[in-house]
Amino acid sequence: MPESLRPRSAPPAAEPSAAPPAARLPEPSPRDRARPGALRVEGLALDAQGRRLVDIDHLALPAGGVTMVMGQNGAGKSLFLRLIHGLIAPSHGWISWGEVPCGPATRATQALVFQKPVLLRRSVAANVDFVLKARGLSRAARRERCAEMLARVGLEAHARQPARLLSGGEQQRLALARALAIRPQVLLLDEATASLDPASVLAIERIVTEAAEAGTKVIFITHDIGQARRLADDVAFLHRGRIAEHRPAAQFFLGPQSESALAYLEGRILL
Amino acid sequence: MQDFGAAFGLAFHLIATGNDNLVEIVLLSLKVSFSALTLSCLIGLPLGAFLVVRPFWGRGVVVAVLNAMMGLPPVVIGLLVYLSLSRAGPMGWLGLLYTPTAMIIAQTLLIAPIVAALARQVLEGLYTEYDEQFRSFGISRLRAAAALIVDGRYGLVTVALAGFGRAVAEVGAVIIVGGNIDHLTRVMTTAIALETSKGDLGMALALGIILMSIALGVNLAAGGLRAMAERQAYA
Amino acid sequence: MSVKSAVLGTVSVATIAFSGAVLPGPARAEGPQVLVQSTTSTQNSGLYDYMLPIYKKETGVTVNVVAVGTGQALKNGMNCDGDMLVVHAKSAELKFVKDGYGVDRHDLMYNDFVIVGPASDPAGIKGMADVEAALKKIVAKKALFASRGDDSGTNRAEMRLWKAAGIDPKTGSGGWYRETGSGMGATLNASVGMGAYTLTDRSTWISFKNKGDFGIDVQGDPRLFNQYGVMLINPKRCPSVKAKLATQFEDWLLSKHGQAVIAAYHVDGQQLFFPNPK
Numbered sequence: 001m002p003e004s005l006r007p008r009s010a011p012p013a014a015e016p017s018a019a020p021p022a023a024r025l026p027e028p029s030p031r032d033r034a035r036p037g038a039l040r041v042e043g044l045a046l047d048a049q050g051r052r053l054v055d056i057d058h059l060a061l062p063a064g065g066v067t068m069v070m071g072q073n074g075a076g077k078s079l080f081l082r083l084i085h086g087l088i089a090p091s092h093g094w095i096s097w098g099e100v101p102c103g104p105a106t107r108a109t110q111a112l113v114f115q116k117p118v119l120l121r122r123s124v125a126a127n128v129d130f131v132l133k134a135r136g137l138s139r140a141a142r143r144e145r146c147a148e149m150l151a152r153v154g155l156e157a158h159a160r161q162p163a164r165l166l167s168g169g170e171q172q173r174l175a176l177a178r179a180l181a182i183r184p185q186v187l188l189l190d191e192a193t194a195s196l197d198p199a200s201v202l203a204i205e206r207i208v209t210e211a212a213e214a215g216t217k218v219i220f221i222t223h224d225i226g227q228a229r230r231l232a233d234d235v236a237f238l239h240r241g242r243i244a245e246h247r248p249a250a251q252f253f254l255g256p257q258s259e260s261a262l263a264y265l266e267g268r269i270l271l
Numbered sequence: 272m273q274d275f276g277a278a279f280g281l282a283f284h285l286i287a288t289g290n291d292n293l294v295e296i297v298l299l300s301l302k303v304s305f306s307a308l309t310l311s312c313l314i315g316l317p318l319g320a321f322l323v324v325r326p327f328w329g330r331g332v333v334v335a336v337l338n339a340m341m342g343l344p345p346v347v348i349g350l351l352v353y354l355s356l357s358r359a360g361p362m363g364w365l366g367l368l369y370t371p372t373a374m375i376i377a378q379t380l381l382i383a384p385i386v387a388a389l390a391r392q393v394l395e396g397l398y399t400e401y402d403e404q405f406r407s408f409g410i411s412r413l414r415a416a417a418a419l420i421v422d423g424r425y426g427l428v429t430v431a432l433a434g435f436g437r438a439v440a441e442v443g444a445v446i447i448v449g450g451n452i453d454h455l456t457r458v459m460t461t462a463i464a465l466e467t468s469k470g471d472l473g474m475a476l477a478l479g480i481i482l483m484s485i486a487l488g489v490n491l492a493a494g495g496l497r498a499m500a501e502r503q504a505y506a
Numbered sequence: 507m508s509v510k511s512a513v514l515g516t517v518s519v520a521t522i523a524f525s526g527a528v529l530p531g532p533a534r535a536e537g538p539q540v541l542v543q544s545t546t547s548t549q550n551s552g553l554y555d556y557m558l559p560i561y562k563k564e565t566g567v568t569v570n571v572v573a574v575g576t577g578q579a580l581k582n583g584m585n586c587d588g589d590m591l592v593v594h595a596k597s598a599e600l601k602f603v604k605d606g607y608g609v610d611r612h613d614l615m616y617n618d619f620v621i622v623g624p625a626s627d628p629a630g631i632k633g634m635a636d637v638e639a640a641l642k643k644i645v646a647k648k649a650l651f652a653s654r655g656d657d658s659g660t661n662r663a664e665m666r667l668w669k670a671a672g673i674d675p676k677t678g679s680g681g682w683y684r685e686t687g688s689g690m691g692a693t694l695n696a697s698v699g700m701g702a703y704t705l706t707d708r709s710t711w712i713s714f715k716n717k718g719d720f721g722i723d724v725q726g727d728p729r730l731f732n733q734y735g736v737m738l739i740n741p742k743r744c745p746s747v748k749a750k751l752a753t754q755f756e757d758w759l760l761s762k763h764g765q766a767v768i769a770a771y772h773v774d775g776q777q778l779f780f781p782n783p784k
Binding site for chain 2: 588
């Protein structure tokens, strides 16, 4: 029977959705649930051309810290990120941030960094300035914030260069600076360090960690298991559009309980 | 004189001697076509960008109409403008018929749809790249359209060149609304038509060569601009 | 703010174009101007290029010429586009005046029509002075004949000649009878290209530079008389008509001095127009 036709309540054969309690993070406290970084997803589904691409019964992320999202290619990680950011509409289901339904209002407090940075064909500083201007900041405030953000990612010396002349790592740092410039409460990263050199990866991880320590909720998709170990407070593992498990990082890396996550960490391909 | 070599020689001679009449005609050609291009860019670029960022019901129809208007014969545009600007027409009181202004209006109507349709094509590719990031940042459609025009500026130069090429080379519209009046509305193309009708094919060809050289010069200048931009990785 | 950036964005490309738009235009004729809707032969033959600078020098008035076929000139006149007409289709002109579109019509000058054709002369009409007989021979041989087909003065004259000869050339349309729907010059170019006979006014023919091996075959028939007329577009119907300036130019054309200027215009040693005001 095709996956999409199975009743949503029925557990899939290979992947019991009624996972043991240890496979789940404890539910956030009511106070935590009201914080803007607290993602809650209920009965979320995304269908396309008769296929169910994302199918998440329930997920609650802690309001702070770094959540690493892992899973094989095609597991639905990027779609999941776009769904919770509100860039694509779910077929059905409920998404909220701090009890506020996902929409333009929640999106305005979030920033998304793509795997391939989408930079304007302008100078480095103008890229940051562009989003700040869209947020209605005054010229003086923009200049100050821009200098601050470029300094934070170590690009202050490149402010006047064309953004697209930067190296891959520098481009991604600029994308990150631009994302953080709007002071987001939630920072979403979609494989933001894939195909970067180790030094750039380290620089970006440092910036992300600083942001998380300053109170920004970080949700970070990665294929790099080492990176997940370095950054994660908790790990959500996606397999074929479903949350296979979601646990604190320490427990997850000690021994994943889902077959799919185990296979992934061992480097096996599970179809 | 149907000898190509002789025509080239005559063209060179005309340029070398800086014939006053020729200079006047060339300058009017450039003035009219660049003015029409300026207006067309002011109309067509925002329209093209708007069509990219703003999905609305019937957009496909608008795009189809624009694309179809790219194929409108200049004579038809000339006729429409003539009928409007004629003393007997609705805008006859303006007294614009047989003036360079009338020629600018006709050429604007001719190339604004071209600029809009081509700008839409150029900016659509750019928007595919920017769309998600813009929506993530909550960029308004107006701001997105403006950003597309700014960031697509070097691609849009090519669009403008296509419009300019069509404007400066067309004869059907300007000869009807301009009247090919000596020292007033005579441009390169209408002068070529006149020399042809006088049977002075050598002179007509020489003027054609000069017109082509001008178009080539404009294109080279724009191409240089674009190459420069590409070296800076802006494009 | 975003409107501002939208405008700026557009302008960034438009400025490139604009730098050309501010180029100086032609020394646009200053001072008084009068607009003539004219037949093409007077322009293509170079008469205006010769005559108008003289007039401008004497009076300071710039005469602007829109050269179209006589039919188009009359239509433009009906639309009040212009101040006066120089055309050559007398009966149509008289009707134009009678219908109230024009005033103050005068015969201005004349020349004649000729039939020109290739050196090979397939219809064997070279040297004939009887235009009807020549046309009949062309039809009999189904020799190519190019017609203006554009309701111009020359076209009307041609149709009159066919009618007088009792021939309906339209039956040969697309075959031996080729209607170019173009001006005299374009039709002559087409004739030379096709090796077809055609009817042209002598002034255009003499000043035409792409003659190939063509020459005049038929001339001298009184029915080939070609009368040019001048008139004002009716200022009562068309308030935009500059009646004073137009009258001034018309008076000059009809004056002894104006006639002398017209008569003095020669191409290749031949006089093209013969003044005959009454």
